[in-house]
Amino acid sequence: MSFNTRESLYNDETINKFMNLIVKRGEGNIYAFDSFFIPSIKRRGIDIINAKFKHDVFSKNLLMAPLNINNNHWIIAIVDVSQKEIIVYDSLDCHNGKEVKILQYFLCEHKHTKYGTSSPWFLFRGETTNQENEYDCGPWILAIADRYSSGQPPMPNQKLMAGIRKEHE
Template identity: 30%
Template sequence: MAGYTNKFFKYWYNSSTIEDYLTILTNENPTSHFFSVDFLKKYCEEGFKGTVRWVKKPILDMNSILFPINVGNHWIIIVVYLKSKAVVCYDGKHRNHQHILSKIKTFLTDWENHSGVQPSAWWTLHGTTPTQYNNDDCGPWILAIAKCVALVEPICFTEKDIPQLRLQQYQSIMSNTMQLTTPTPRTTPYITMQLTTPPPKTTPINTTQSDTPPPRTIQLNEIQSTTTATTDEVTTQIPPTITAITPAPTIPHPTNSTENHKTRNKLYVSKNTKRRNRRTFYKTISNTHPTT
């Protein structure tokens, strides 16, 4: 923002500043339209076919068309009044720019032929403006003129009003810049959930009529008939069902199985037994036949 302050109060206006303010001005006043700073240069280089795509609005239905042009580091503005068919040049230095007026007049004739409209008799002139005595205020000067043209007001400011005009133009551009750069806050809608719980079932209490029958007196003969009827009835009892539980077959553990074991012979003698028997035999022989 400090850079913008220096630009608005100390230095010249560049093309982006001029176009930013004219964009705001024409948006607020749709009956006016402006062309880019480079439009006339593009028209002189490429002709009508190279600039026809730049025209995106029905300019012949407007009240005024604005052409900001920089001539030798000096800003001027050309205003086309559609109703009076006049092409007017506004310059604070009061210089002659007839060659520029002729080019814009040629463009308007080409556009009328392109739109299928009978060409008009355009006439050109230099408008009356306050005199600019310094070389620094041409930018705010043409913007102040553009505002008077868009609002259809007389051009009656002076050089003393330039500081106040700079401030107004600065505030307009900065307020529009803040609106464009400020993001819209995201709002998360509240989700309302309606819990549909069925109402509890309640039995209405009838206070007028009772469902229970009134007590009645039982006669002796009714008791006797009921007793005989119950004794005559045969009550059959269904025996309870008994489910037999069969145990699961027992499978011997592989270590306890005798399939892999070899059955020993009854006459089997172990090696130790044979060794003891052999020693005993040798001792017996040595005792019976002693050596001499």
């Protein structure tokens, strides 16, 4: 899929494919929820999804959850498993956290189901500059995921977006 116009939007398929590349590069240390994970919990219920979820996410170092908010804005939650921290990056700084709280609740419930114990997961807002348009949230979260998974600070800014979009072609 090519993104030759600056206004073209990144869809679930694009985001999920890129996240899968990050997981492959992570050599077993990274897990990425696909973008349909939280909507499926909302639609089917956490108990059903939790019972069917077979991945051992707690053996990973890093979890990533791209979240499509109201089908018009992407944010990403980065989970540091060892620290039990969920860091949310929102390039418009406009999300109220409903989907992230579902992810937080899932992690608590899944740990209880898998190990018989649970512990709190702490939410933090990740520091990032804000995008200056209405269409760069997709490449923005991919840049954050890419940099974070490589051990670099997740600091994209608007001036870098044209180059990031070009890399994704």
